[in-house]
Amino acid sequence: MMGRLTIRDRSLLRDGVKAIVSGDVEHLKQIVLTMGVHSGRIDHARLYGDIDDFLAKYAKLDLGSMDLGQIIEELVGLAREHRISVPKGISMLSRGVLTLEGVLAVVSPKINLLEILANRMSAEIRKDFDWIEEQKGRFRNLYESSQKGIRIPAQMSDLLRMALKGQAKVNLEVIGSEQPLASLDRMVNRLVKCILCAAMLLGSCLLCTTGMQPKLLGIPLVGMLGFIAALLMGIWVLWDMHKHK
Incomplete structure (x- = not known):
């Protein structure tokens, strides 16, 4: 190796x-x-x-x-x-x-x-x-710093002019907020899945009180499909909760 x-x-x-x-x-x-x-x-x-x-x-x-x-x-x-x-x-x-x-x-x-x-x-x-090279490098850095220092007043003037005209904007980034936001997003998605699961379950129960055709085992086929979908989504939500605690 x-x-x-x-x-x-x-x-x-x-x-x-x-x-x-x-x-x-x-x-x-x-x-x-x-x-x-x-x-x-x-x-x-x-x-x-x-x-x-x-x-x-x-x-x-x-x-x-x-x-x-x-x-x-x-x-x-x-x-x-x-x-x-x-x-x-x-x-x-x-x-x-x-x-x-x-x-x-x-x-x-x-x-x-x-x-x-x-x-x-x-x-x-x-x-x-x-x-000699060290001194050249220091003089070069000093010259570049002086050039930047000369431009500072003009930049400050432009910044104040933009602020007075309402054109200045501040970009704010919260460091370390990615993980809490990801957890919140996962919680909201899980809540939406539970609501959809409950809606399909209730809808299928209501369909069972009707005489809708065709039927499977005496239950309207659409209601049976709703029960199956609610069951699968419920298992999915429970597994997700167990996996991510």
């Missing part, structure tokens, strides 16, 4: 280790979203909170007490809880690191893989550090 990490995945993984060491929640969250493939809507507030709890778990530990394989495994599991599938190479990497750390624990318990990785990354950062 083997896997392969692309250059992009290696770069993101390296940045992820830096974010874990520095405790940067927002950066690690963006790395998880960039590295994985997610379907559906992501609850960013819940994901941020889970990553914050994940980093808080290792905040007070030194590098010698950390288990890199376990860290990667927990991070992959956290992503899966949010319906984010990580590349197969990352999963294989976590298994390989767990195996490697198990071998190191037997051969040389004093060696810590995370310390080796941190020292290697620190050496690479010092080697690749370019003071």
